[in-house]
Amino acid sequence: xxxxxxxxxxxxxxxxxxxxxxxxxxxxxxxxxxxxxxxxxxxxxxxxxxxxxxxxxxxxxxxxxxxxxxxxxxxxxxxxxxxxxxxxxxxxxxxxxxxxxxxxxxxxxxxxxx
Amino acid sequence: xxxxxxxxxxxxxxxxxxxxxxxxxxxxxxxxxxxxxxxxxxxxxxxxxxxxxxxxxxxxxxxxxxxxxxxxxxxxxxxxxxxxxxxxxxxxxxxxxxxxxxxxxxxxxxxxxxxxxxxxxxxxxxxxxxxxxxxxxxxxxxxxxxxxxxxxxxxxxxxxxxxxxxxxxxxxxxxxxxxxxxxxxxxxxxxxxxxxxxxxxxxxxxxxxxxxxxxxxx
Numbered sequence: 125x126x127x128x129x130x131x132x133x134x135x136x137x138x139x140x141x142x143x144x145x146x147x148x149x150x151x152x153x154x155x156x157x158x159x160x161x162x163x164x165x166x167x168x169x170x171x172x173x174x175x176x177x178x179x180x181x182x183x184x185x186x187x188x189x190x191x192x193x194x195x196x197x198x199x200x201x202x203x204x205x206x207x208x209x210x211x212x213x214x215x216x217x218x219x220x221x222x223x224x225x226x227x228x229x230x231x232x233x234x235x236x237x238x
Numbered sequence: 239x240x241x242x243x244x245x246x247x248x249x250x251x252x253x254x255x256x257x258x259x260x261x262x263x264x265x266x267x268x269x270x271x272x273x274x275x276x277x278x279x280x281x282x283x284x285x286x287x288x289x290x291x292x293x294x295x296x297x298x299x300x301x302x303x304x305x306x307x308x309x310x311x312x313x314x315x316x317x318x319x320x321x322x323x324x325x326x327x328x329x330x331x332x333x334x335x336x337x338x339x340x341x342x343x344x345x346x347x348x349x350x351x352x353x354x355x356x357x358x359x360x361x362x363x364x365x366x367x368x369x370x371x372x373x374x375x376x377x378x379x380x381x382x383x384x385x386x387x388x389x390x391x392x393x394x395x396x397x398x399x400x401x402x403x404x405x406x407x408x409x410x411x412x413x414x415x416x417x418x419x420x421x422x423x424x425x426x427x428x429x430x431x432x433x434x435x436x437x438x439x440x441x442x443x444x445x446x447x448x449x450x451x452x453x454x455x456x
């Protein structure tokens with residue numbers, strides 16, 4: 125994973141407009157959050173391989189970044205994205221990692237199921 | 239007498255800190271060890287520092303790490319059972335139990351090692367342990383293997399008391415540290431040792447004993 129290049133990610137978002145895509149969207153504080161610190165609320169959620177299509181989308185912010193995708197019937201929104209996989213030409217793989225390198229949030233788009 | 243030990247855990251790396259030395263010790267004694275790992279840890283949060291894995295590549299990377307860990311410990315019979323991380327408690331119980339039962343029927347282990355249900359923090363750990371004791375509990379009493387369970391929730395000792403099984407694995411810290419190191423996407427092994435060696439008293443105290451609770455079916 126590399127630090128997000130906003131221009132390149134925007135280009136990739138543009139290239140996927142209007143196509144049927146599989147999305148993986150996830151956010152997690154980790155299964156051990158409250159075990160390690162009882163003041164923390166453990167929360168995690170993911171949806172994998174939901175089929176979506178978006179008509180417009182952009183990446184915003186100065187890093188960590190936000191991505192918003194306007195879908196046929198609503199929105200996909202993700203905040204806290206720091207990294208992307210620039211070697212993956214087919215899929216758009218983005219994630220947000222905290223200062224310890226742990227994944228907090230992920231947004232992934234692909235023409236094929238994950 | 240040679241015995242067959244069946245280890246059933248949900249994630250690659252669940253063996254590293256609590257069980258690697260014990261497995262190495264059993265193998266040294268001439269026992270057989272089968273390690274059945276339910277998932278590939280697909281939903282892990284650690285991607286390496288700096289991140290070299292991502293959500294998509296993580297399962298394949300962790301599969302290789304698990305194989306390397308087993309090699310370090312000496313385990314030659316590794317079964318990857320193909321369940322998905324975070325979903326064990328939601329799986330079809332009959333299916334999960336039948337997979338576990340078929341392993342027990344195939345291997346006739348005298349000892350099964352897993353997580354203690356209810357005291358193992360991660361929902362997958364608890365659900366894995368629960369499936370194991372549920373399946374074994376259905377066997378006639380005289381056919382049940384002994385179950386040793388790992389536990390680390392904060393209330394463990396308060397409720398279950400002190401662990402009754404203590405394995406001195408100081409002689410196997412080499413294998414154990416190599417197992418931890420194998421899971422390089424998950425652990426920063428170098429930070430654990432710092433500038434200390436495996437003979438160091440602090441390291442031996444910290445990693446040299448592995449503890450288990452014998453699960454009581456009654």
